[in-house]
Amino acid sequence: MRLVVDLNRCQAYAQCVFLAPEVFSLHGEEALLYEPRVAESRREDVLRAAAACPVQAILVDPARRPEEAGSDGR
Amino acid sequence: MAGDDAVRALRRDGRIVIVGASLAGLRAAEQLRDEGFTGSLTVIGDEPYEPYDRPPLSKQVLLGRVRPEDTGLPRRRPVDAHWRLGVAATGLDLDGKRVLLADGDAVEFDRLLIATGVRSRPWPHETEAALDGVHVLRTRDDAARLTRRLAGRPRRVLVIGAGFTGSEIASACRERGVAVTVAERGAAPLVGALGGVVGAVAADLQRDHGVDLRCGIMVTALEGDPAGRLRRAHLSDGTVLDVDVAVVALGAVRNTAWLAGSGLAAGPRGIACDAGCRAFDVHGIVTDDVFAAGDVARTPHPLFGYQFISLEHWGNAVEQAAIAAHNMVSPGPERRPHLWMPAFWSSQFGVNIKSVGVPSMADELLVTQGSLAERRFVAAYGYRGRVIAAVGFDHAKWMGFYAKLIEEAAPFPPEFPAVDRRPEGLRPVPAGFPDPALPTHGASVTLTGHSPSERRVVFTPSRA
Numbered sequence: 001m002r003l004v005v006d007l008n009r010c011q012a013y014a015q016c017v018f019l020a021p022e023v024f025s026l027h028g029e030e031a032l033l034y035e036p037r038v039a040e041s042r043r044e045d046v047l048r049a050a051a052a053c054p055v056q057a058i059l060v061d062p063a064r065r066p067e068e069a070g071s072d073g074r
Numbered sequence: 075m076a077g078d079d080a081v082r083a084l085r086r087d088g089r090i091v092i093v094g095a096s097l098a099g100l101r102a103a104e105q106l107r108d109e110g111f112t113g114s115l116t117v118i119g120d121e122p123y124e125p126y127d128r129p130p131l132s133k134q135v136l137l138g139r140v141r142p143e144d145t146g147l148p149r150r151r152p153v154d155a156h157w158r159l160g161v162a163a164t165g166l167d168l169d170g171k172r173v174l175l176a177d178g179d180a181v182e183f184d185r186l187l188i189a190t191g192v193r194s195r196p197w198p199h200e201t202e203a204a205l206d207g208v209h210v211l212r213t214r215d216d217a218a219r220l221t222r223r224l225a226g227r228p229r230r231v232l233v234i235g236a237g238f239t240g241s242e243i244a245s246a247c248r249e250r251g252v253a254v255t256v257a258e259r260g261a262a263p264l265v266g267a268l269g270g271v272v273g274a275v276a277a278d279l280q281r282d283h284g285v286d287l288r289c290g291i292m293v294t295a296l297e298g299d300p301a302g303r304l305r306r307a308h309l310s311d312g313t314v315l316d317v318d319v320a321v322v323a324l325g326a327v328r329n330t331a332w333l334a335g336s337g338l339a340a341g342p343r344g345i346a347c348d349a350g351c352r353a354f355d356v357h358g359i360v361t362d363d364v365f366a367a368g369d370v371a372r373t374p375h376p377l378f379g380y381q382f383i384s385l386e387h388w389g390n391a392v393e394q395a396a397i398a399a400h401n402m403v404s405p406g407p408e409r410r411p412h413l414w415m416p417a418f419w420s421s422q423f424g425v426n427i428k429s430v431g432v433p434s435m436a437d438e439l440l441v442t443q444g445s446l447a448e449r450r451f452v453a454a455y456g457y458r459g460r461v462i463a464a465v466g467f468d469h470a471k472w473m474g475f476y477a478k479l480i481e482e483a484a485p486f487p488p489e490f491p492a493v494d495r496r497p498e499g500l501r502p503v504p505a506g507f508p509d510p511a512l513p514t515h516g517a518s519v520t521l522t523g524h525s526p527s528e529r530r531v532v533f534t535p536s537r538a
Binding site for chain 2: 001002003004006007008010011012027028029030031032033034035036037059060061062
């Protein structure tokens with residue numbers, strides 16, 4: 001699954017870092033780094049992080065697309 | 075109304091073509107479907123990849139944390155488009171309403187959206203640019219090449235140009251433990267975008283992280299060995315540097331060359347559009363079937379003196395694509411203006427830099443919160459007695475507040491007693507932007523013909 005963070009919106013509340021630390025991390029005080037492509041097995045964590053974002057800056061693929069089924073589960 | 079009928083027919087079974095398969099092109103495609111467009115949709119992109127996100131390329135990817143091929147953008151919804159990827163558009167036939175492609179094909183349209191963005195400004199000397207070790211960073215492939223090179227432990231990397239991309243590259247090099255020299259023609263990093271006062275902070279930040287920063291310096295030549303590998307760089311002060319890798323980060327060039335001779339008002343500064351994203355033709359008359367969005371579009375912004383502004387900002391691409399797509403399939407009265415508040419971010423050397431408004435219009439700035447010395451601050455930028463922009467270092471939570479001040483044309487210096495105001499925040503200082511009277515790379519327009527029926531505009535690209 002793919003995700004993107006709108007870093008204009010991001011205000012470094014870091015809720016995503018608590019909820020999905022393998023995907024999101026802070027670099028310094030408030031610069032967010034993230035994995036833009038995540039294994040499907042982490043979907044729940046990422047969706048929780050997206051839901052908890054106070055400024056709703058995280059956009060996640062709605063669902064796995066069939067043509068990606070082979071390559072997305074790394 | 076007849077016009078409404080035409081729009082209804084277009085929404086039902088019209089043909090829309092989007093040239094440019096990056097962020098703006100993708101978001102426009104999604105928005106068109108959101109708006110209820112059920113006709114045929116073709117998206118043309120010169121790169122062979124589905125739309126991907128560029129900001130991570132100079133950050134996570136260069137650090138080796140994310141693979142370049144893992145930057146694909148998530149979809150907001152299915153777009154049911156015919157993707158023509160890996161084939162560049164080479165021409166536009168305005169009268170015939172066709173886009174010409176590099177493979178000889180042509181695609182007809184009822185409405186066209188141009189979202190071709192920008193490319194890296196290449197090193198001007200072609201033989202030197204072709205040396206093994208000379209890089210640019212704009213695309214996924216560029217990032218893959220440069221990341222491989224950094225992983226090969228080069229002895230020293232030379233970054234040419236200390237704008238945002240150059241500074242982020244230097245930051246990634248230092249984080250990977252690679253020695254890096256940055257050569258910047260201006261007085262400080264980021265000086266063109268943020269001015270000399272904030273640029274001085276960026277300079278200190280670079281030097282504290284071990285960057286060999288050289289300002290007021292130009293790279294005059296890149297020298298290779300007989301095998302064509304980069305070996306040395308010659309600087310304008312006579313210095314010769316031994317370098318394995320040089321990254322040319324001299325800004326971007328708008329992808330408008332394919333529109334030469336098309337009759338659109340497209341040139342090195344972008345495609346001139348109205349605030350509804352409709353492109354002007356070369357005579358300054360607005361078209362009604364050709365739209366532009368993203369880095370390649372220039373639109374007049376009421377908040378900033380109706381200046382035609384083009385913004386290479388991620389958020390601008392998203393917003394402008396949505397406006398353009400809406401207007402493409404909406405009758406006149408329902409169309410909306412693109413009134414986005416310019417905003418961007420950069421992360422470098424562990425600092426989150428954010429900007430709202432248009433700092434480069436400003437003449438003065440005031441540090442309203444925090445302190446330049448601590449590299450944690452907000453600087454409000456003033457233009458003719460109003461707040462025109464704000465830049466924050468590690469102050470992301472405050473940017474919305476300043477955006478509101480800009481929208482309200484709040485007085486400058488700001489009258490509020492800010493949180494964390496320090497002595498240096500009591501008096502505005504000159505913002506320190508380079509002299510705008512210095513020569514630029516702008517194109518010129520010339521008038522031809524004498525009688526009103528013969529009067530035509532000829533677009534003359536700059537030779538610089």
